[in-house]
Amino acid sequence: MDSPLPPRESARFVAERSRDVAVDGEGVRRVAELLLAASTGPALRVDGWRALHELNPRAADEAALGWVFVVDTLNFSFWAEQEERKCLVTYKGKAYSGYWSLCAAVNRALDEGIPITSASYYATVTLDQVRHIFRSDTDVPMPLMEDRHRVLNEAGRILLEKFGGSFLTCVRKSERSAQKLLHLIVENFPSYRDVTQFEGKRVAFYKRAQILVADTWSVLGGRGDGCFPDIASITMFADYRLPQVLAHLGALKYSEELLEKLHKGEMLLYGDKQEVEIRGCSLWCVELIRDCLLELIEKKSEKPTAEINSILLDYYLWDYARDHREDMKGIPFHRTRCIYY
Numbered sequence: 001m002d003s004p005l006p007p008r009e010s011a012r013f014v015a016e017r018s019r020d021v022a023v024d025g026e027g028v029r030r031v032a033e034l035l036l037a038a039s040t041g042p043a044l045r046v047d048g049w050r051a052l053h054e055l056n057p058r059a060a061d062e063a064a065l066g067w068v069f070v071v072d073t074l075n076f077s078f079w080a081e082q083e084e085r086k087c088l089v090t091y092k093g094k095a096y097s098g099y100w101s102l103c104a105a106v107n108r109a110l111d112e113g114i115p116i117t118s119a120s121y122y123a124t125v126t127l128d129q130v131r132h133i134f135r136s137d138t139d140v141p142m143p144l145m146e147d148r149h150r151v152l153n154e155a156g157r158i159l160l161e162k163f164g165g166s167f168l169t170c171v172r173k174s175e176r177s178a179q180k181l182l183h184l185i186v187e188n189f190p191s192y193r194d195v196t197q198f199e200g201k202r203v204a205f206y207k208r209a210q211i212l213v214a215d216t217w218s219v220l221g222g223r224g225d226g227c228f229p230d231i232a233s234i235t236m237f238a239d240y241r242l243p244q245v246l247a248h249l250g251a252l253k254y255s256e257e258l259l260e261k262l263h264k265g266e267m268l269l270y271g272d273k274q275e276v277e278i279r280g281c282s283l284w285c286v287e288l289i290r291d292c293l294l295e296l297i298e299k300k301s302e303k304p305t306a307e308i309n310s311i312l313l314d315y316y317l318w319d320y321a322r323d324h325r326e327d328m329k330g331i332p333f334h335r336t337r338c339i340y341y
């Protein structure tokens, strides 16, 4: 079977043919201007990954990479049916929701002496143990618990068989190429194969594989095994939060028909035409924002504190969405239940 279009080309293909979602040029420019103001600050830097997020590993070693691998293997589908009734995990006195509830549960397990980041453990962890490790403080469990159990066993078994149980071994096989690491991940780990089709073409957004490469780069601070000269070839990660914040900021526009569907909370299936249009246009939108931002920086002839790439823009916008949850209430996110994002 022919290999799918890579993420950036997939996004361009979808954006050029999309009918219910469109990138707004004026909105793109406004977001680029918002990011320009941040471009000299701590946020748009690889070190922000650790500095701005207390749950991320403090170290930059093999264990920290093991943490990143297991977290990104489970980094999907945290949205709650009802916003006011959701999974919460309290860690060191603070309650975390969504993606952070996953990180809090992993850290809580490690503190309880459960080796949840060791492949030899999660390759054979049982469903009951997974339910205990990712238990919620509320009566609302983390979504897709059975899928989480299945992908954990699968990823653990493959990491043991092919990489001696160490994600660092997989990273070193990439020989410091982000693209090679991306392909090692999707070729070896089936749950990362975020591939669908649009108008007869196979398209790949590889959301969890790309964020795994990005988090590998981040946890290693872009140094040593994490020094990827081609890291700028990684695009934003097509999840359900970025489209929402891009629509909120006016860079993405939905058709009336789609907006009505989203407001009603209707589910979109993974691979539905409109779901692919939302993800593809969001990815393409961030590529255009990056191009516009680099032009603005050039004009201001202000040297950015560090290299600006789509990963850092994504992280910034994802954090922005977290910090502006209230303001974004009027803009619905799309509801898809899957293991890919």
Ligand SMILES: Nc1nc2c(c(CN[C@H]3C=C[C@H](O)[C@@H]3O)cn2[C@@H]2O[C@H](COP(=O)(O)O)[C@@H](O)[C@H]2O)c(=O)[nH]1
Pocket: 049, 053, 056, 075, 076, 077, 078, 079, 097, 098, 099, 100, 215, 236, 237, 238, 239, 240, 241, 242, 314, 315, 318, 322, 341
């Ligand atoms: N585009 C993009 N999507 C991201 C992330 C993250 C967290 N990663 C970084 C963030 C801080 C650390 O530095 C991590 O490196 C999670 N997600 C996705 O969001 C959804 C969960 O959202 P909510 O329900 O609100 O928690 C779900 O699909 C999850 O897969 C990101 O960064 N970008």
